Amino acid sequence: MNVGLLFLVGLLSLGLLTGGCSLQSNTVANQYPTKPITLIVPFAAGGSVDMMARTIEKVALRHLGQAIVVTNIPGGAATIGWNELAGAKPDGYTIGVIGMSSLLQPLYGETRYHYPTALEPFVQVISIPAIAVVRADQPWKDARDLLDYAQQHPGEIKYGHPGLGTGNHVAGEMVALSSGAHMAQVPFKGEADALAALLGGHIQLMFATPPSIKEHLKSGKVRVVGVATEQRLTDPVFSNVPTFKEQGVDVLLSFWYGFGAPKGIPEAEKSKLIAGLQAMVNDPEFKTNMEKSGMPVEYLGAQEFQQKWITDSGRLAKIVKDTGIAERIANQKK
Amino acid sequence: MLERIATCFFLGVSLFYLFFAQELSFGMIAAPKAGFLPILAGTAACVLTVAVWVSRKSKELTAGITGIYWRKLFFIILGLIFYIIFLQIVGYIAATVMFLFYLFKVTDTVGWLAPGVLSTTVAISFFIVFVKLLGVILP
Amino acid sequence: MDIVDMLLNGFYVSLSLSNLLACTVGVLLGTLVGVLPGIGPIGTIALLLPLSFNMNATASIIMFAGIYYGAMFGGSTTSILLNVPGEAASVITCMDGHAMAKKGRGGAALAVAAIGSFIAGTMGLIGLTFFAPMLADAALIFGPPEYFSIAVLGLIILTRLTGTSMLKSSLMAVVGIMLGTIGLDSLTGISRFSFGIDALQRGIEFSVIAMGLFGVSELLETMIQPTIKQRLQKVRFRELYPNQEEWRRSIAPIFRGGMIGFLAGLLPGPAGIISTFASYAVEKKRSKNPQEFGNGAIEGVAGPESANNAAASATMIPLLSLGLPFSAGSAILLSGFMIHGIVPGPTLINQHADLFWGLIASMYIGNVLLLIINLPLVGIFASLLKTPLNILMPIVLVVTITGAYSINNSFFDLALLIGFGILGFFMKRTGYDPAPLIIGLILGPTLETGLTQSLIIGNGNVWSFFTRPISGIILGIGLFIIIYNLSGWGGSWRKDSGY
Numbered sequence: 001m002n003v004g005l006l007f008l009v010g011l012l013s014l015g016l017l018t019g020g021c022s023l024q025s026n027t028v029a030n031q032y033p034t035k036p037i038t039l040i041v042p043f044a045a046g047g048s049v050d051m052m053a054r055t056i057e058k059v060a061l062r063h064l065g066q067a068i069v070v071t072n073i074p075g076g077a078a079t080i081g082w083n084e085l086a087g088a089k090p091d092g093y094t095i096g097v098i099g100m101s102s103l104l105q106p107l108y109g110e111t112r113y114h115y116p117t118a119l120e121p122f123v124q125v126i127s128i129p130a131i132a133v134v135r136a137d138q139p140w141k142d143a144r145d146l147l148d149y150a151q152q153h154p155g156e157i158k159y160g161h162p163g164l165g166t167g168n169h170v171a172g173e174m175v176a177l178s179s180g181a182h183m184a185q186v187p188f189k190g191e192a193d194a195l196a197a198l199l200g201g202h203i204q205l206m207f208a209t210p211p212s213i214k215e216h217l218k219s220g221k222v223r224v225v226g227v228a229t230e231q232r233l234t235d236p237v238f239s240n241v242p243t244f245k246e247q248g249v250d251v252l253l254s255f256w257y258g259f260g261a262p263k264g265i266p267e268a269e270k271s272k273l274i275a276g277l278q279a280m281v282n283d284p285e286f287k288t289n290m291e292k293s294g295m296p297v298e299y300l301g302a303q304e305f306q307q308k309w310i311t312d313s314g315r316l317a318k319i320v321k322d323t324g325i326a327e328r329i330a331n332q333k334k
Numbered sequence: 335m336l337e338r339i340a341t342c343f344f345l346g347v348s349l350f351y352l353f354f355a356q357e358l359s360f361g362m363i364a365a366p367k368a369g370f371l372p373i374l375a376g377t378a379a380c381v382l383t384v385a386v387w388v389s390r391k392s393k394e395l396t397a398g399i400t401g402i403y404w405r406k407l408f409f410i411i412l413g414l415i416f417y418i419i420f421l422q423i424v425g426y427i428a429a430t431v432m433f434l435f436y437l438f439k440v441t442d443t444v445g446w447l448a449p450g451v452l453s454t455t456v457a458i459s460f461f462i463v464f465v466k467l468l469g470v471i472l473p
Numbered sequence: 474m475d476i477v478d479m480l481l482n483g484f485y486v487s488l489s490l491s492n493l494l495a496c497t498v499g500v501l502l503g504t505l506v507g508v509l510p511g512i513g514p515i516g517t518i519a520l521l522l523p524l525s526f527n528m529n530a531t532a533s534i535i536m537f538a539g540i541y542y543g544a545m546f547g548g549s550t551t552s553i554l555l556n557v558p559g560e561a562a563s564v565i566t567c568m569d570g571h572a573m574a575k576k577g578r579g580g581a582a583l584a585v586a587a588i589g590s591f592i593a594g595t596m597g598l599i600g601l602t603f604f605a606p607m608l609a610d611a612a613l614i615f616g617p618p619e620y621f622s623i624a625v626l627g628l629i630i631l632t633r634l635t636g637t638s639m640l641k642s643s644l645m646a647v648v649g650i651m652l653g654t655i656g657l658d659s660l661t662g663i664s665r666f667s668f669g670i671d672a673l674q675r676g677i678e679f680s681v682i683a684m685g686l687f688g689v690s691e692l693l694e695t696m697i698q699p700t701i702k703q704r705l706q707k708v709r710f711r712e713l714y715p716n717q718e719e720w721r722r723s724i725a726p727i728f729r730g731g732m733i734g735f736l737a738g739l740l741p742g743p744a745g746i747i748s749t750f751a752s753y754a755v756e757k758k759r760s761k762n763p764q765e766f767g768n769g770a771i772e773g774v775a776g777p778e779s780a781n782n783a784a785a786s787a788t789m790i791p792l793l794s795l796g797l798p799f800s801a802g803s804a805i806l807l808s809g810f811m812i813h814g815i816v817p818g819p820t821l822i823n824q825h826a827d828l829f830w831g832l833i834a835s836m837y838i839g840n841v842l843l844l845i846i847n848l849p850l851v852g853i854f855a856s857l858l859k860t861p862l863n864i865l866m867p868i869v870l871v872v873t874i875t876g877a878y879s880i881n882n883s884f885f886d887l888a889l890l891i892g893f894g895i896l897g898f899f900m901k902r903t904g905y906d907p908a909p910l911i912i913g914l915i916l917g918p919t920l921e922t923g924l925t926q927s928l929i930i931g932n933g934n935v936w937s938f939f940t941r942p943i944s945g946i947i948l949g950i951g952l953f954i955i956i957y958n959l960s961g962w963g964g965s966w967r968k969d970s971g972y
């Protein structure tokens with residue numbers, strides 16, 4: 001009996017020792033970073049955003065001296081991951097992927113943190129415009145045709161999107177509002193499902209992003225009737241897609257993603273981190289890999305990114321109110 | 335007897351669910367909202383539990399409570415709870431070794447040394463397989 | 474024939490050393506991952522994605538695909554031997570597979586599962602090779618109303634699978650649906666029933682519930698027996714493999730399972746899981762002694778295991794020909810493609826013929842490799858059963874918990890695992906069968922999504938479900954089954970109450 005007790009006590013102390021030893025003290029700023037940095041990706045593994053993170057993983061080592069480790073924390077329309085990020089210790093060892101939807105989510109309901117103020121953006125990596133897509137055999141040549149039809153037949157046009165409150169949904173409502181057409185929105189669980197429904201003829205229209213439908217456009221199955229940018233896209237496949245602005249519908253919306261961290265990281269570490277991230281994003285290997293994945297890099301440095309963060313926050317708040325999206329979501333609860 | 339308790343349990347769950355479900359708005363047929371299916375499902379569940387309660391078929395007992403060694407069950411569950419707590423405090427290997435050892439004793443393994451060694455080897459080998467080979471993050 | 478030519482070319486490509494190596498690594502890793510409960514092919518592939526940057530495109534995709542269907546092979550092992558589903562699609566195999574193991578026929582079950590998986594996987598591949606584009610287009614015709622109808626039909630049929638009382642099974646299914654609504658609903662943008670707990674916002678992870686309800690509850694049941702030190706029967710080597718009668722009974726289910734799995738895999742949603750349930754239901758209906766199901770009927774292993782391998786091949790079809798991932802597994806394979814700048818879709822076959830046919834050829838090869846690897850392992854695994862239960866059970870419990878944690882790195886999941894394990898324990902003893910709950914959990918979201926979308930598209934016209942031909946037929950079958958059962962039930966009720 002005594003031997004057993006001793007054994008158990010030994011085990012227990014061993015456990016405590018190993019647990020205790022993992023607490024490292026990291027104080028000296030000029031040696032930062034001294035251990036790998038965690039990159040929180042609030043999306044499921046395998047998505048395009050996740051790809052962006054893993055592509056950075058590859059080039060991180062040579063720019064910061066330490067590896068970047070991707071952790072996926074999906075769910076809750078990315079809010080779970082962002083909650084984790086905003087609540088992490090601001091010591092420079094936890095960063096995360098942030099994007100336009102980080103600004104959108106708090107507008108809908110209570111998220112644990114107010115991301116626009118709790119998170120600090122560092123660099124932008126990609127910016128993908130919203131586009132409107134119809135099946136190729138539909139009679140509408142461009143957005144103008146489609147919207148005219150919708151105005152004459154209110155409620156008949158159904159457009160699909162990956163969920164209430166997503167960027168695609170916002171794009172759709174913006175177009176509807178600005179053109180005065182009344183279109184019904186059909187929610188799906190993800191872009192792939194919406195695309196399947198479009199191809200099958202169950203919905204007439206959908207709002208998406210270039211990477212996801214490029215192949216279908218090339219093979220002639222779909223037609224893009226409008227893109228929500230200032231200028232037409234440079235990609236040859238999309239070069240003859242008119243912008244919404246050209247067609248009299250003033251809608252500009254792009255989904256951008258970049259890296260950020262919780263506010264409050266000490267200056268020394270922060271500048272090193274930002275410098276390292278900037279170098280990584282501009283690294284030629286990173287750029288080539290991103291191109292290969294269909295997401296060309298649109299770099300914005302810390303200053304400009306922060307500016308965009310703030311202006312878009314205000315812009316989106318107004319849009320969400322005007323289009324009634326916020327209200328619609330709030331109405332889901334009595 | 336146990337069966338009646340189980341049925342009551344499900345009735346309780348259904349009512350609980352239904353209570354929260356009806357806080358969500360129902361919507362119209364043309365535009366169903368968040369509460370649509372939950373309210374339907376919660377109602378169906380309540381109806382079914384009542385039906386089960388009333389049904390004569392509940393007289394056909396299944397294995398029931400005969401043969402439950404409550405004491406052992408209690409200890410195992412207690413051990414499980416502690417295991418989860420320990421996982422957070424001392425990390426995977428230590429907690430698993432302790433837990434395995436505890437379980438071996440609960441299931442009446444004789445001796446001290448053999449279970450101890452076995453616990454340790456198993457815990458470490460799992461750690462290696464999961465973490466090194468498969469890259470899973472364990473506490 | 475054109476296609477055969479290209480296929481042969483594909484074989485040539487896939488037999489190159491690097492590709493062959495990639496295939497082997499993939500299937501080995503897949504088997505390992507499938508055997509271990511919790512961690513599944515999706516997580517593993519995600520982890521390996523960065524590695525594939527350096528590999529050549531064909532090799533890396535071959536490897537990923539190998540992991541994916543290798544896991545289908547491996548998942549049956551723990552289900553049969555330990556009643557712990559190795560991964561989601563193996564839940565059904567637990568039911569009859571483990572029962573067979575308890576009777577000492579574990580080796581036979583494993584062997585049948587392996588061979589069935591091979592045959593069905595190959596069948597699925599043949600379908601993929603020759604019919605891919607046509608099938609993909611056909612799959613598109615299925616829209617929200619059809620998905621809703623399928624979910625309804627699935628719930629009706631599958632709820633009758635097991636359990637003593639139809640009322641209780643239906644209740645379990647509804648509870649499952651209720652559980653499925655927990656979490657952030659992407660359709661409506663709000664989170665339901667999460668009570669402010671972050672972990673609930675994500676929704677309840679299906680694998681955790683399955684492992685708890687089936688695995689942990691069975692473990693608890695075994696561990697509290699006083700006679701626990703008893704070993705399972707010793708098995709002679711010859712008895713390890715199926716005898717003639719078992720072969721005879723398995724052949725037809727394998728082919729039926731293959732067909733069902735293939736068709737199910739084309740549709741969106743958790744194809745693998747649904748295909749196993751459907752195959753089980755079909756086998757039970759066709760069997761001459763349905764009571765044996767749940768107690769070790771070999772058809773209940775042969776059918777479902779074949780189904781899930783065929784489904785794995787079939788999910789590749791929408792992915793490869795349309796570029797649309799219909800399930801989480803194919804979604805991650807899509808990323809594997811995109812890393813190399815290849816976007817699968819209508820143009821894939823033409824532009825990257827080598828890759829496409831090389832991939833398909835390697836899947837045939839992979840299937841063969843898996844068979845070669847798995848069969849001898851049957852002997853080894855079956856001998857694991859000789860371990861005294863009092864040592865085996867705690868180890869299995871730890872593996873289950875570890876595996877469950879590895880899915881989401883969440884302690885809440887562990888609490889769920891244990892909670893549902895305890896619940897399952899009491900449920901089994903009071904006549905509530907856990908299977909319909911799982912079915913409700915899986916089909917619930919599909920049901921709701923289909924319903925909501927269809928009502929919006931149809932402008933609130935409930936009859937739109939019946940006026941569309943496919944949906945109408947499916948719902949008609951469902952209605953017929955309900956009426957049929959009600960009349961039978963009404964009859965026996967009258968008998969009971971002494972009319």
